[in-house]
Amino acid sequence: MTSPRLTLRYYGDPVLRQKATPTEVTPDLASFVQGMFECMYRAEGIGLAAPQVGALRRVFVLDVLPEAAPRVKRAFVNPVITERDGTSVAEEGCLSIPGIRHDVKRAEHVVVEALDEMGAPFRLEADGLVARAIQHETDHLDGVLFIDRLSAIQRKLLDGKLKRLAAEGAVESSGSSPSL
Ligand code: NI
Numbered sequence: 001m002t003s004p005r006l007t008l009r010y011y012g013d014p015v016l017r018q019k020a021t022p023t024e025v026t027p028d029l030a031s032f033v034q035g036m037f038e039c040m041y042r043a044e045g046i047g048l049a050a051p052q053v054g055a056l057r058r059v060f061v062l063d064v065l066p067e068a069a070p071r072v073k074r075a076f077v078n079p080v081i082t083e084r085d086g087t088s089v090a091e092e093g094c095l096s097i098p099g100i101r102h103d104v105k106r107a108e109h110v111v112v113e114a115l116d117e118m119g120a121p122f123r124l125e126a127d128g129l130v131a132r133a134i135q136h137e138t139d140h141l142d143g144v145l146f147i148d149r150l151s152a153i154q155r156k157l158l159d160g161k162l163k164r165l166a167a168e169g170a171v172e173s174s175g176s177s178p179s180l
Pocket of ligand 1: 093094095096136140179180
């Protein structure tokens with residue numbers, strides 16, 4: 001199967017602020033998903049949403065290996081988070097916002113319902129890092145970035161760095177928390 005070589009979009013690109021629309025399970029979907037995995041691995045991320053490669057389809061991929069839970073490597077097509085419980089604060093980074101990391105408050109536990117890239121429905125219960133990744137990627141499908149989840153003061157402290165990032169394009173990432 002040949003997959004398209006997809007290119008990451010960065011903060012400042014208007015496509016990251018648009019809402020993606022539900023996608024049909026078309027014959028090209030599996031190769032698009034494969035291309036998304038390849039793009040994510042090239043960037044050393046653990047999650048990637050379609051708007052991050054300029055496609056406004058409700059699709060994201062994850063390859064998360066949590067410390068105390070099974071690996072989650074799969075595509076989520078037209079995902080809907082049906083349950084959210086608890087709270088968790090942990091550092092997050094985003095492949096589209098290189099160089100910026102911050103603690104973000106998320107639900108600790110979620111239930112998500114989605115299709116796989118062949119159109120088969122599934123339901124996944126997730127905690128911790130997997131739940132965090134699902135929430136981060138679902139936000140991308142709505143044009144929401146993790147920096148939008150910060151308090152006004154936290155966001156203001158990042159303003160200069162974000163303006164530079166939008167003006168100058170990609171910068172090298174630093175830090176060790178996973179990028180999504
Ligand atoms: Ni992201």
